[in-house]
Amino acid sequence: MLRVALVGTGGISGAHLPAWKELEGAELVAVCDIRHEKADAAAEKYGAKAYYDLDTMLDEVKPDILDICTPTYLHPEMALKGIRHGCNVLTEKPISLHEKDVDIIYAEAEKYGVHFMVAQVLRFWREYVYLKDVYDKKTYGRLLSGHMRRLGTTPRWSWDNWMTDPERSGMVPFDLHIHDLDFMVYAFGAPKKMECHRAGTPRQDYLHIDYDYDDFFISAEASWFSGDYRFCAEFVFQFEKAVVALEDGVLTVYPEDGKPFTLDGEDAPECGINLPATNAYAEEIRYFADCVANNKPVSIIKPEELKTVLRLIDGFSK
Ligand SMILES: NC(=O)c1ccc[n+]([C@@H]2O[C@H](COP(=O)([O-])OP(=O)(O)OC[C@H]3O[C@@H](n4cnc5c(N)ncnc54)[C@H](O)[C@@H]3O)[C@@H](O)[C@H]2O)c1
Numbered sequence: 141m142l143r144v145a146l147v148g149t150g151g152i153s154g155a156h157l158p159a160w161k162e163l164e165g166a167e168l169v170a171v172c173d174i175r176h177e178k179a180d181a182a183a184e185k186y187g188a189k190a191y192y193d194l195d196t197m198l199d200e201v202k203p204d205i206l207d208i209c210t211p212t213y214l215h216p217e218m219a220l221k222g223i224r225h226g227c228n229v230l231t232e233k234p235i236s237l238h239e240k241d242v243d244i245i246y247a248e249a250e251k252y253g254v255h256f257m258v259a260q261v262l263r264f265w266r267e268y269v270y271l272k273d274v275y276d277k278k279t280y281g282r283l284l285s286g287h288m289r290r291l292g293t294t295p296r297w298s299w300d301n302w303m304t305d306p307e308r309s310g311m312v313p314f315d316l317h318i319h320d321l322d323f324m325v326y327a328f329g330a331p332k333k334m335e336c337h338r339a340g341t342p343r344q345d346y347l348h349i350d351y352d353y354d355d356f357f358i359s360a361e362a363s364w365f366s367g368d369y370r371f372c373a374e375f376v377f378q379f380e381k382a383v384v385a386l387e388d389g390v391l392t393v394y395p396e397d398g399k400p401f402t403l404d405g406e407d408a409p410e411c412g413i414n415l416p417a418t419n420a421y422a423e424e425i426r427y428f429a430d431c432v433a434n435n436k437p438v439s440i441i442k443p444e445e446l447k448t449v450l451r452l453i454d455g456f457s458k
Pocket residue numbers: 147148149150151152153172173174175178192193194209210211212214232233234259261297298299315
């Protein structure tokens with residue numbers, strides 16, 4: 141049985157904690173947050189012990205897995221702390237705001253003989269998995285163009301407002317656009333060229349980026365708008381023989397010949413929002429636990445890809 145401890149019981153822990161709780165072969169033994177009421181509430185809900193300080197939790201619990209769900213700027217130091225305590229470490233994205241940390245963390249994980257993974261969840265999100273699959277297999281011919289967007293409202297819910305502090309969150313490029321850029325680098329490799337347009341005020345941030353590959357281009361948008369804009373995460377990819385689009389939570393294939401169909405094989409709905417049939421957060425957690433339990437390498441995410449992503453963001457985020 142893998143003994144799991146999680147640090148940072150804020151927003152995203154709400155996706156990790158139930159996944160750990162339901163995973164066979166793992167036991168959620170401890171949770172930690174500097175906000176006592178948050179740690180206590182999570183501990184009670186999930187039957188774990190509450191801690192208010194990471195060092196104390198690591199010293200006392202000695203977990204097999206440390207899951208890091210704290211604000212971005214804390215990920216590198218907490219990952220190193222976990223690794224040096226002999227824990228296998230899963231950390232929320234991004235690994236860091238600084239490319240140099242990638243080599244440091246991976247080298248330390250190797251030195252201590254533990255597994256390390258960044259929770260880049262789109263790699264486990266079935267609509268994105270499908271997109272990569274049809275690209276790899278050329279199911280609909282060559283890729284010609286793509287558009288990815290991830291638009292939402294400026295987060296006002298984070299602890300200590302860390303998300304709207306550029307030094308602690310890196311703002312829209314590191315917090316939001318990194319999902320799509322990480323997927324692009326994973327699925328299509330590093331783009332050859334990029335051009336970024338960025339506009340905003342201290343209260344909002346909008347990016348439009350064109351990424352050029354040899355045979356196709358991908359344009360991307362990401363935003364935190366100051367108004368209460370409805371969150372959307374969508375894409376439209378044009379292949380030679382079909383368009384593959386994720387809109388309103390539904391992946392639809394529009395073939396050149398034949399009727400549009402959804403990922404579930406149904407006729408395309410005219411409208412409506414479907415929830416994903418699989419929970420990508422649970423999938424990434426299951427994958428990492430399996431790597432740890434069976435001593436398999438974390439092959440789905442490579443440090444070179446993480447470095448490429450941080451280097452690209454560095455190019456347009458200053
Ligand atoms: N994969 C995704 O879809 C996704 C979605 C949202 C957030 N995230 C990532 O998850 C991370 C956390 O984001 P969030 O939205 O949950 O933020 P949040 O502010 O809601 O939660 C962070 C929690 O960490 C706690 N914390 C702060 N410092 C601490 C410390 N030193 N020790 C222990 N606990 C501490 C805070 O009290 C808070 O409860 C970020 O890095 C973010 O990029 C990922």
